[in-house]
Amino acid sequence: MSAYPPAPRTGAAPLLVAVAALGMALVLSRYGAGTASPAAAPEPEILRAAATTMDDGAAHAGHHQHAKVPKGLDTARTKEFDFDPPVPGSYTLPVVRPAADGAVLDTRGTARSLHDVYDGKIVLLSFIYTRCTDAQGCPLATAVLYKIFGASKADRALADNLRMISLSFDPQHDTPEVMAGYRNGESPDWAGGAEWLDLTTASEDQLRPILTAYDQVVRRRVDDDGNPTDAFGHQLRAYLIDRHQRIRNIYGLGFMDPRLLVADVHTLLAEEQAAER
Amino acid sequence: MALGTLLGALAAASAAGDEDVDVRALARVAAPPLGLPAVPVPADNPLTAAKVALGRKLFFDRRLSHNRTMSCAMCHIPEQGFTNNEVATPVGVRGRSLPRNAPTTYNVAYQRSMFHDARDTSLENQIFGPLLSPDEMANPSVGFLLETIAGAPDYAGLFEAAFGGPVDVIKLGQALASYQRTVLSGNSPFDRWHFGGESDAVPDAARRGYALFTGKAGCVACHALGERDALFTDHGLHNTGIGYVLVAGRAERKDAVKVELMPGVVVPMKLKRGSGGGARREKDLGRMGITDDPRDLYAFKTPSLRNVALTAPYMHDGSLRTLADVVRFYRDGGTPNPALDPLIRPLDLDDDEVAALVAFLESLTGDDVDELTADARSVAVGN
Amino acid sequence: MQNVLSKARTTIGALILSLVGHGAPVVADETCQSPYMTPIKGQEEFVYVWTLGMDGVGDESDKLVTIDVRPDSETYGKVISTYSVGGQHEAHHSGLSDDRRTLWAGTLDDSQLYLFDIATDPAKPRLKKHITDFVEASGGATGPHTVFALPGRVLITATSNNRDHGGRSALVEYTNDGDYVATYWIPTPDNMQGATGKEFADGYNYDVRVLPRKNIMLTSSWTGWSNYMRDSNEVLQDAEAMKRWGNSMTIWNLHTRQPLKVLQVPGAPLEVRWALGEDHNYAFTHASLTSKLWLIYQDDKGEWQAKDVLTVGDPENPTFPGSIVITNDDRYLWWQGIADGTTRLIDVSDPFHPKEIYKKKIGAQINMGSSSWDGSRIYFTSSALSKWDRDDEQAEQFLRAYTWDGKELKQSFSVDFVAEGLGRAHQMRFGAHSLYSDVQTAQR
Incomplete structure (x- = not known):
C-alpha cells in the first residue's frame, strides 16, 4: 500500500480494499474518470487518481492513460450518458420538499445539526456507507462527487457556493474516525475546491428520523440463516438542496451524471442571480 | 407549465382587477352591445357586482356535482362558444350520455324559455335541472348541494355579502342567473x-x-x-x-356502424347491446x-x-x-x-x-368574444 | 481465523448479492417498468389487480385485488385479499414507486389517487394515503393514468383537464410521500414551449417511459374524459367525438422535463415500451384505433422519428390493442387485442420489419398483459373501460395466468371476477416478499 492516503485508523480497510478493487475500479472506468489500471491499482492509488484527475494532476497520479486531463468538468458524452447536458438556467428545478434537519457527527466527533452543516450553501447530500461494495451504489455516488470536486477546483462559483456531504447510514461501523478515513478529507489535497464533509450519526436512533425525512430506505441484508450481515440494501440517492434548505432534485441511478449535477447547481445559482435583479 | 402559468396570470389579474371584471359585466347589461335589445332583469333579482362574481364562481365550480367533476362550464365551455364543440351531445357525470346538444349561453338573458323543449321558465329556475339530474351533475338532493357550498371555506361570507343571507335555493338560482345574464355578445x-x-x-x-x-x-x-x-x-x-331523422336512423340500425377511426380510415364497428349509462x-x-x-x-x-x-x-x-x-x-x-x-x-x-x-x-359573431372568455376565466375553476 | 474467513465469505457474498441486486440502469411487469425500480427477476408472488367496481357485482366498488401466484402456496391462483375503496371512480392504471414500497392506483373519472402500502405485508396491501386534491394541486390536470417511478418521485400522466374535459393534459410530479411537486403541460399548437412539430401537436397524453442514457422521455396520446368516460356506442356514432383522439407522441428532455419534438403518430398511440438492450435506442407503441405497431427511433442524424412498421390483424376488423409487453431480450412483443380477446406474439428482433408469429384467444375481450421478467409467465385481464367493455352473452371479467414455453401459451389458472364478486379486472402489478425481506432500518 502506498502512503497516500494514510491507512484508515480503524476498521475500514477491508471494505476500502473491496470498494477499490471491485467498486471504484468498475465505477471509475465506467464513468471515464479512472486513469489507473483498475485491476492492478492498489486502493489508495485509485482514490488518489479519482481525486487528482479532476485537478489536472494526472502527472503525479502515477498511472495515466490520458496525458492531460482537462481541468474542470469533463463534458464529453459517455456510453451511459450519451447526450449533451442542459444549459444551466435554461430550465427550472421545482421544490421537492423541505430538507429536514437532523443530529449528526463530523469527523472529529463533534455534534452538529444538518442545517448548521448546510450553512447557507447549495448542498449535494449523498447517503453512503463505507463498506458498500456495490459498484452501482455508494462508490458510484462518491466517484461522482469526486468529479464534481474536481470541477469545483476550476470553477470558482462551485468552490464558493457548493458544499458536498457524504452521510453514512451505518453508524454502528462508520464512526467519526472511520469517516475521517473514508477519503482522508482533512488532507491538504482537498483544498481549493468545494468543501466536502463526511458525516455520520451517533446511533441508529439519531439516524432513523433523517432517513425517514429524506425518504431513503435502507435495509440491512441478512444471510441465508437470517443473521444480519455488514451489507445494506438501499436505493442509490443523492439530493440537491438549495440555500433555503429545500430539496430541489433527487438523483438515482441513471441520473448520476456529474454534468447534470453541476448544471443543476449552476441553475440554482442563476435562479438566485435572477431573483436579485 | 405554460397553461399553469397562464392560469396563474389570469388569477392574479382577477385578484387585482376582480371588480373591474364585474363592473364591465354590469356595464354590458346596462348598455348592451349594438344589435341587442335591453336586457330583461327580474324585479326580484336586480344585478349587482357581488351577485355576478358569485354566480361566475359557481358556474365554474366542479364541486357543484356529486363527485366534483362537473360544473356548468364543463358543457358550456367559454373557449368553445359556451357549448362543447368536441361532442355532438354532451357527457354528464360519470360519463353518462345526454340526448341533446348543449345550447350556448351567449345571450341567454334574452331567452323567454329554457331548454330545447322550452320546459322551464327562467334562468333562475333552470339551473336546478342540470344540478339535480342524475345524468348531468347528479347532486343527490338539494340539501347535499347546499351543504357542499355552505361547507366550502372559499364561499364563506359570499352569499351573505351578495344577498344578505346564507345560501339557499333561491339565492343559488339568482346568483347563477346573474352571471349568465352578463354574457352578452353583439356588435358583430x-x-x-x-x-x-x-x-x-x-x-x-x-x-x-x-x-x-x-x-x-x-x-x-x-x-x-x-x-x-x-x-x-x-x-x-x-x-x-x-328529431324524426334520429328515430328513422335508429330504426335501420344494425349491429355495426361505419366509424371514421382516423381521417380517411372508415371501418364497420360492432355496437354493444346496452348503454353505458345515461339517456x-x-x-x-x-x-x-x-x-x-x-x-x-x-x-x-x-x-x-x-x-x-x-x-x-x-x-x-x-x-x-x-x-x-x-x-x-x-x-x-x-x-x-x-x-x-x-x-x-x-x-x-x-x-x-x-x-x-x-x-x-x-358575420353574426360578436366583437367581445375574447372579453367574455377572459371574464369567464377570471375565476379559478373549483376543483 | 475462522472468523476472518467467515467474514470474508460474507463480504464476497454480499458483494455478489449486491451486484445482482442492483442491475444496470436499464432493468425493468417486469420488463416494462421504470428503469429506476428494482425488478422481480425471479418468481413473482402476488399479482395486484386494480379492479373497477361493476353494477350488480359484489359491493360494486373499485378495489385492489391481490391474487396469490406462489406455485407452492395452498392458495395459489386464488384471491387472498381485496381492499375496496368505496364507489366507482373508473379505476384504471396503477404504478409502483422506485423502492416498490407503494402502489399508486389512480382513477380516470374523479382523479383520485390511492397509495397502498405493499411492503409491510405484500400479501395484504393496505391504504396508507388517499389523495383527493390532484386536480387542484396540479392546476387543472385530471384523470391520472400512468404512475412512473423516478428516484424518490413519481411522474403521473394525466389524461384530461378541468376546463373542458377534452384531451389536453399534463404530466404531474409527486414525491414518494404523495406531495405535489410540479406540472408539465403537453405542448399544444398555441403553446409549443420551444418544441418542434407544431403541425402534429394536440396536447394529449397517455403513457410515459424514459431512456436515461439519451436523457429522453417519451409520452403518448389518447383522448379526453368526454370520450373515455362515455358509452362507446355514443362515441363511435359521434363524428365530432371521433375527431378527438390523440395523433401525437412527444419527445422530452428527461432531466429538464422540457418538450423537444412532437411526432405524428395517428390513431391514439397508447403504451410506450423502450427496448431494453443497451444499444437499442428505440421504443414501440400501439395505435389503438388503427391496430398499427409504431416504432420510435433515432435516425442517422440523431433525429427522433416515428414509423408504422406493422398492421396487426385485419385492418377492416381492428384488434383495438389495449397493451403491449416487450420481452427482456427485445426480440418479442405481446399484443393484446380488446376487440378479439386475442394475444399475439410479434417478432420484433428486426424492429423495422416485425412479423406476427403466434396468436391465442384468451377470452371474449382482453386489455392488459403482464409478463414475468424471464417471459415464462404471462397474465391477462379483461376490462378496458367501464363503458367500453362488451356486454353481450359472451362478456366476461377475469384474470387468466399462462405459461409460455417458447411455443405455446398454456393456462395455469383463471379467476372469474364476476363470480368472485370483484368487478372489472384492469391493470396488474407484481409483488414479492423478497423485495423487503431484509431488516428495515428506516420505516416510512
Whole structure:
C-alpha cells in the first residue's frame, strides 16, 4: 500500500480494499474518470487518481492513460450518458420538499445539526456507507462527487457556493474516525475546491428520523440463516438542496451524471442571480 | 407549465382587477352591445357586482356535482362558444350520455324559455335541472348541494355579502342567473353594417346572404329580426324533421356502424347491446315529451343565431357539423315527416347562395368574444 | 481465523448479492417498468389487480385485488385479499414507486389517487394515503393514468383537464410521500414551449417511459374524459367525438422535463415500451384505433422519428390493442387485442420489419398483459373501460395466468371476477416478499 492516503485508523480497510478493487475500479472506468489500471491499482492509488484527475494532476497520479486531463468538468458524452447536458438556467428545478434537519457527527466527533452543516450553501447530500461494495451504489455516488470536486477546483462559483456531504447510514461501523478515513478529507489535497464533509450519526436512533425525512430506505441484508450481515440494501440517492434548505432534485441511478449535477447547481445559482435583479 | 402559468396570470389579474371584471359585466347589461335589445332583469333579482362574481364562481365550480367533476362550464365551455364543440351531445357525470346538444349561453338573458323543449321558465329556475339530474351533475338532493357550498371555506361570507343571507335555493338560482345574464355578445360585423350603418363592415357575400335570409330562403320567419335589434329567434318551437331523422336512423340500425377511426380510415364497428349509462339517444319526442300534445311532436325551440359560427355542432342533437350542412338541410326542405312545420319546405338555392347564407351567418359573431372568455376565466375553476 | 474467513465469505457474498441486486440502469411487469425500480427477476408472488367496481357485482366498488401466484402456496391462483375503496371512480392504471414500497392506483373519472402500502405485508396491501386534491394541486390536470417511478418521485400522466374535459393534459410530479411537486403541460399548437412539430401537436397524453442514457422521455396520446368516460356506442356514432383522439407522441428532455419534438403518430398511440438492450435506442407503441405497431427511433442524424412498421390483424376488423409487453431480450412483443380477446406474439428482433408469429384467444375481450421478467409467465385481464367493455352473452371479467414455453401459451389458472364478486379486472402489478425481506432500518 502506498502512503497516500494514510491507512484508515480503524476498521475500514477491508471494505476500502473491496470498494477499490471491485467498486471504484468498475465505477471509475465506467464513468471515464479512472486513469489507473483498475485491476492492478492498489486502493489508495485509485482514490488518489479519482481525486487528482479532476485537478489536472494526472502527472503525479502515477498511472495515466490520458496525458492531460482537462481541468474542470469533463463534458464529453459517455456510453451511459450519451447526450449533451442542459444549459444551466435554461430550465427550472421545482421544490421537492423541505430538507429536514437532523443530529449528526463530523469527523472529529463533534455534534452538529444538518442545517448548521448546510450553512447557507447549495448542498449535494449523498447517503453512503463505507463498506458498500456495490459498484452501482455508494462508490458510484462518491466517484461522482469526486468529479464534481474536481470541477469545483476550476470553477470558482462551485468552490464558493457548493458544499458536498457524504452521510453514512451505518453508524454502528462508520464512526467519526472511520469517516475521517473514508477519503482522508482533512488532507491538504482537498483544498481549493468545494468543501466536502463526511458525516455520520451517533446511533441508529439519531439516524432513523433523517432517513425517514429524506425518504431513503435502507435495509440491512441478512444471510441465508437470517443473521444480519455488514451489507445494506438501499436505493442509490443523492439530493440537491438549495440555500433555503429545500430539496430541489433527487438523483438515482441513471441520473448520476456529474454534468447534470453541476448544471443543476449552476441553475440554482442563476435562479438566485435572477431573483436579485 | 405554460397553461399553469397562464392560469396563474389570469388569477392574479382577477385578484387585482376582480371588480373591474364585474363592473364591465354590469356595464354590458346596462348598455348592451349594438344589435341587442335591453336586457330583461327580474324585479326580484336586480344585478349587482357581488351577485355576478358569485354566480361566475359557481358556474365554474366542479364541486357543484356529486363527485366534483362537473360544473356548468364543463358543457358550456367559454373557449368553445359556451357549448362543447368536441361532442355532438354532451357527457354528464360519470360519463353518462345526454340526448341533446348543449345550447350556448351567449345571450341567454334574452331567452323567454329554457331548454330545447322550452320546459322551464327562467334562468333562475333552470339551473336546478342540470344540478339535480342524475345524468348531468347528479347532486343527490338539494340539501347535499347546499351543504357542499355552505361547507366550502372559499364561499364563506359570499352569499351573505351578495344577498344578505346564507345560501339557499333561491339565492343559488339568482346568483347563477346573474352571471349568465352578463354574457352578452353583439356588435358583430352584421350589427355594425345593418344597425350601425358601416357600409363596409361585412363582405358582399354576407349582404347577399342577408337578402336571401330575409327573402326567398325565408329563414327570418323563425329567426326573426327587429327594427333596432335582432335576436334571430321567434322564441317558438318547430318540427324541422331532425328529431324524426334520429328515430328513422335508429330504426335501420344494425349491429355495426361505419366509424371514421382516423381521417380517411372508415371501418364497420360492432355496437354493444346496452348503454353505458345515461339517456339513450334512441328517441326524442321534443316538446311533446313535455305537453303530451301530438302537435308538438319533434318540435324544438328556435335558437338564436348570434355567434353561431362558434357553436358547432348544430341542431338540438348536434347532428350537423357545419353551417353549410345546416343551410343545405333547410335547402332540402328538412326531413319530411307527418308533423313537419309548414314553414320548412325545399328551397331553390344554388351553391353560391348556400355559401352566401353561410357568409351571413359568419358575420353574426360578436366583437367581445375574447372579453367574455377572459371574464369567464377570471375565476379559478373549483376543483 | 475462522472468523476472518467467515467474514470474508460474507463480504464476497454480499458483494455478489449486491451486484445482482442492483442491475444496470436499464432493468425493468417486469420488463416494462421504470428503469429506476428494482425488478422481480425471479418468481413473482402476488399479482395486484386494480379492479373497477361493476353494477350488480359484489359491493360494486373499485378495489385492489391481490391474487396469490406462489406455485407452492395452498392458495395459489386464488384471491387472498381485496381492499375496496368505496364507489366507482373508473379505476384504471396503477404504478409502483422506485423502492416498490407503494402502489399508486389512480382513477380516470374523479382523479383520485390511492397509495397502498405493499411492503409491510405484500400479501395484504393496505391504504396508507388517499389523495383527493390532484386536480387542484396540479392546476387543472385530471384523470391520472400512468404512475412512473423516478428516484424518490413519481411522474403521473394525466389524461384530461378541468376546463373542458377534452384531451389536453399534463404530466404531474409527486414525491414518494404523495406531495405535489410540479406540472408539465403537453405542448399544444398555441403553446409549443420551444418544441418542434407544431403541425402534429394536440396536447394529449397517455403513457410515459424514459431512456436515461439519451436523457429522453417519451409520452403518448389518447383522448379526453368526454370520450373515455362515455358509452362507446355514443362515441363511435359521434363524428365530432371521433375527431378527438390523440395523433401525437412527444419527445422530452428527461432531466429538464422540457418538450423537444412532437411526432405524428395517428390513431391514439397508447403504451410506450423502450427496448431494453443497451444499444437499442428505440421504443414501440400501439395505435389503438388503427391496430398499427409504431416504432420510435433515432435516425442517422440523431433525429427522433416515428414509423408504422406493422398492421396487426385485419385492418377492416381492428384488434383495438389495449397493451403491449416487450420481452427482456427485445426480440418479442405481446399484443393484446380488446376487440378479439386475442394475444399475439410479434417478432420484433428486426424492429423495422416485425412479423406476427403466434396468436391465442384468451377470452371474449382482453386489455392488459403482464409478463414475468424471464417471459415464462404471462397474465391477462379483461376490462378496458367501464363503458367500453362488451356486454353481450359472451362478456366476461377475469384474470387468466399462462405459461409460455417458447411455443405455446398454456393456462395455469383463471379467476372469474364476476363470480368472485370483484368487478372489472384492469391493470396488474407484481409483488414479492423478497423485495423487503431484509431488516428495515428506516420505516416510512
